Amino acid sequence: VRFISGDWSELSPLLHETYDLILSSETIYNTESQNKILQLLLKHLNPDVGVAYFAAKRHYFGVGGGVLDFTELVRSSGVLKCEVIWSSEEGLKRDILKISHKRK
Numbered sequence: 001v002r003f004i005s006g007d008w009s010e011l012s013p014l015l016h017e018t019y020d021l022i023l024s025s026e027t028i029y030n031t032e033s034q035n036k037i038l039q040l041l042l043k044h045l046n047p048d049v050g051v052a053y054f055a056a057k058r059h060y061f062g063v064g065g066g067v068l069d070f071t072e073l074v075r076s077s078g079v080l081k082c083e084v085i086w087s088s089e090e091g092l093k094r095d096i097l098k099i100s101h102k103r104k
Helices: 008-014 031-044 067-076
Strands: 021-025 051-057 080-088 094-101
Touching: 008 031, 021 031, 031 067, 031 080, 051 067, 067 080, 067 094
Parallel strands: 021 051
Antiparallel strands: 051 094, 080 094
8 A cells, every 4th residue: 555645747657557446535626637647547557457436526616627527538538437436415416436447
């Protein structure tokens, strides 16, 4: 288990392998960071068995990001699939996304 913090674009050079499990919470709020996160997933999520879980608000007011934008971006990669596996409709709407490589 490794916990790392910093700008998403500076994270990839610190990682020298692929990972079977990536966990993230409250990280997709900034639309400018979403592509950096996608690039990280494409490079470091194990293509055979890797799964990433992202917990986030459906929409972040004031910064424009959220689950819907990120889901569309991930799916547009053509390599990864993304599905909502849990949702809360109470108060601030939240979802948990499951992201993995499309398998042949």
